[in-house]
Amino acid sequence: xxxxxxxxxxxxxxxxxxxxxxxxxxxxxxxxxxxxxxxxxxxxxxxxxxxxxxxxxxxxxxxxxxxxxxxxxxxxxxxxxxxxxxxxxxxxxxxxxxxxxxxxxxxxxxxxxxxxxxxxxxxxxxxxxxxxxxxxxxxxxxxxxxxxxxxxxxxxxxxxxxxxxxxxxxxxxxxxxxxxxxxxxxxxxxxxxxxxxxxxxxxxxxxxxxxxxxxxxxxxxxxxxxxxxxxxxxxxxxxxxxxxxxxxxxxxxxxxxxxxxxxxxxxxxxxxxxxxxxxxxxxxxxxxxxxxxxxxxx
Amino acid sequence: xxxxxxxxxxxxxxxxxxxxxxxxxxxxxxxxxxxxxxxxxxxxxxxxxxxxxxxxxxxxxxxxxxxxxxxxxxxxxxxxxxxxxxxxxxxxxxxxxxxxxxxxxxxxxxxxxxxxxxxxxxxxxxxxxxxxxxxxxxxxxxxxxxxxxxxxxxxxxxxxxxxxxxxxxxxxxxxxxxxxxxxxxxxxxxxxxxxxxxxxxxxxxxxxxxxxxxxxxxxxxxxxxxxxxxxxxxxxxxxxxxxxxxxxxxxxxxxxxxxxxxxxxxxxxxxxxxxxxxxxxxxxxxxxxxxxxxxxxx
Numbered sequence: 001x002x003x004x005x006x007x008x009x010x011x012x013x014x015x016x017x018x019x020x021x022x023x024x025x026x027x028x029x030x031x032x033x034x035x036x037x038x039x040x041x042x043x044x045x046x047x048x049x050x051x052x053x054x055x056x057x058x059x060x061x062x063x064x065x066x067x068x069x070x071x072x073x074x075x076x077x078x079x080x081x082x083x084x085x086x087x088x089x090x091x092x093x094x095x096x097x098x099x100x101x102x103x104x105x106x107x108x109x110x111x112x113x114x115x116x117x118x119x120x121x122x123x124x125x126x127x128x129x130x131x132x133x134x135x136x137x138x139x140x141x142x143x144x145x146x147x148x149x150x151x152x153x154x155x156x157x158x159x160x161x162x163x164x165x166x167x168x169x170x171x172x173x174x175x176x177x178x179x180x181x182x183x184x185x186x187x188x189x190x191x192x193x194x195x196x197x198x199x200x201x202x203x204x205x206x207x208x209x210x211x212x213x214x215x216x217x218x219x220x221x222x223x224x225x226x227x228x229x230x231x232x233x234x235x236x237x238x239x240x241x242x243x244x245x246x247x248x249x250x251x252x253x254x255x256x257x258x259x260x261x262x263x264x265x266x267x268x269x270x271x272x273x274x275x276x277x278x279x280x281x282x283x284x285x286x287x288x289x290x291x292x293x294x295x296x297x298x
Numbered sequence: 299x300x301x302x303x304x305x306x307x308x309x310x311x312x313x314x315x316x317x318x319x320x321x322x323x324x325x326x327x328x329x330x331x332x333x334x335x336x337x338x339x340x341x342x343x344x345x346x347x348x349x350x351x352x353x354x355x356x357x358x359x360x361x362x363x364x365x366x367x368x369x370x371x372x373x374x375x376x377x378x379x380x381x382x383x384x385x386x387x388x389x390x391x392x393x394x395x396x397x398x399x400x401x402x403x404x405x406x407x408x409x410x411x412x413x414x415x416x417x418x419x420x421x422x423x424x425x426x427x428x429x430x431x432x433x434x435x436x437x438x439x440x441x442x443x444x445x446x447x448x449x450x451x452x453x454x455x456x457x458x459x460x461x462x463x464x465x466x467x468x469x470x471x472x473x474x475x476x477x478x479x480x481x482x483x484x485x486x487x488x489x490x491x492x493x494x495x496x497x498x499x500x501x502x503x504x505x506x507x508x509x510x511x512x513x514x515x516x517x518x519x520x521x522x523x524x525x526x527x528x529x530x531x532x533x534x535x536x537x538x539x540x541x542x543x544x545x546x547x548x549x550x551x552x553x554x555x556x557x558x559x560x561x562x563x564x565x566x567x568x569x570x571x572x573x574x575x576x577x578x579x580x581x582x583x584x585x586x587x588x589x590x591x592x593x594x595x596x
Contacts, residue, residue, distance in 0.1 A: 125428075126425065126428035126429055126432050126434065127424065127425065127428055128428070129427075129428040129431040129432045130423075130424035130425055130426070130427040130428025130429070130431065131424055131428070132431070133427040133428065133430070133431040133468070133472060133476075134424050134427045134468050135468065136424065159491050160491050160492065160493045161493075162493075168479060170431075170432050170433065174431060177487075178431075181466060181472075181487055181489075184489075184491040186486065186487070186488050186489070186491075186492040186493070186498060187486065187487050188484065188485065188486040188487075189475075189479055189484070189485050189486075190484050191479075191482075191484070193457050193458050193482040193484075194458065194484040195458045195459075195460075195484070200484060203501075
């Protein structure tokens with residue numbers, strides 16, 4: 001009967017952005033320092049264009065310096081790497097985000113090898129993965145950080161809870177497992193090779209779905225009262241056949257929301273759950289990077 | 299009734315060392331390249347002395363170049379870092395191992411920051427932790443690699459098995475969890491904050507104990523037929539009170555061997571299980587490092 005408390009990621013993200021903006025204003029007043037974020041987009045993918053514009057707008061709204069570099073799709077890898085090196089060296093820039101995917105003639109790995117780990121606000125470099133895995137101060141990927149903030153807000157103390165992460169990507173699954181482990185959860189990582197995935201999911205006090213399979217997680221996979229975090233963002237044709245024929249789409253998560261909301265204690269919707277947290281955490285990471293690069297206490 | 303098959307790590311390690319020696323001989327014959335391992339010991343801890351001597355002997359027996367630097371306990375951090383830098387630059391050296399712990403006036407983190415990841419045959423640098431976490435070619439810590447070799451030898455295919463790792467150290471617990479995940483296991487990381495640890499352990503097809511608590515894991519924690527890998531090396535007073543009074547000790551693992559051997563399908567003894575694998579895997583890592591540093595296919 002829909003007992004779960006629906007976690008309002010949109011409202012939480014708005015609050016987080018406001019708190020970041022306050023700290024940015026304080027940093028400017030007390031230290032004369034304005035955090036700066038550079039976003040680099042190669043090519044003209046419409047989805048990426050919208051996403052990059054939104055990042056730029058939210059950066060400005062938080063009182064930060066915002067630079068967006070839009071490069072043509074035929075930009076060479078060498079030119080992109082030169083731009084990243086220039087941004088590494090630019091003292092007005094504290095966070096650098098290269099919007100992935102880049103065109104196929106550019107190696108993502110080459111970009112991440114050049115990108116300074118101290119400005120890697122997406123938390124994608126090997127150095128930041130190593131710092132996270134070693135329990136050192138890292139810039140952690142934004143979506144996992146956002147999931148943790150929502151979980152702490154909903155549940156309070158996470159220590160000793162059983163967490164199951166479905167999915168083992170470098171961008172989401174693995175880093176969120178590390179963060180849950182740091183929070184003293186007992187963490188299980190499940191994936192496409194897991195035997196009896198429903199039974200493994202039923203062990204979870206905290207279930208994080210990050211696999212990219214629409215509505216994979218069903219109601220009978222949920223332990224009653226569990227917190228369910230849906231990282232999925234899957235685009236399906238509109239339910240309305242006329243709109244679908246016009247190419248209209250709808251977004252669904254990795255969790256069958258209605259079924260699972262009957263059993264779970266907390267659940268994030270899609271859209272409006274984890275999604276809005278990602279950019280808010282990007283701003284927070286940029287602030288953190290600015291503080292660390294300038295040796296100011298966080 | 300002791301039904302478990304006891305995994306003979308000593309014999310497996312001897313076989314592995316012989317295979318490494320064969321490949322070293324072939325490398326010398328075909329490429330004129332002799333892998334070299336430098337071991338650095340600061341201070342005169344008797345245990346470390348024995349360990350370092352054994353590493354040097356086994357390196358020579360494998361046909362490798364072996365250098366041992368024994369530095370006085372009062373060596374400054376700056377001098378140690380200079381030595382590490384010199385070894386980084388020495389083309390005859392492909393693996394560098396600084397024996398930890400170092401004296402308290404030297405920061406372990408400073409040593410690992412200077413050590414070249416490409417020669418970090420202990421797999422302790424942040425760069426190698428990041429490569430491992432990101433699924434890139436890494437030099438992985440020796441003990442976890444040794445555990446994986448024993449598991450594959452005993453069980454064959456590991457895909458889909460439920461693995462529980464008790465302990466989350468950077469040296470053992472976390473890297474072995476990564477390696478089990480790469481092998482397509484469903485991996486749970488448990489630790490001192492885990493609620494009902496026995497029940498979590500009973501879920502395991504593969505149970506790895508790496509906590510440093512003597513005989514923590516009891517017989518009724520084991521799923522019948524499971525593979526139990528005991529990484530513990532705990533020194534207790536001798537059972538013989540006269541010998542104990544003389545300071546004689548015995549080594550026990552994290553697993554109550556006799557009890558667990560009645561239930562498990564496979565089990566490693568202590569000593570003679572995981573322990574001997576560590577140096578054999580160090581030699582294998584040194585060979586791997588030599589191949590990679592010289593661009594020779596592995």
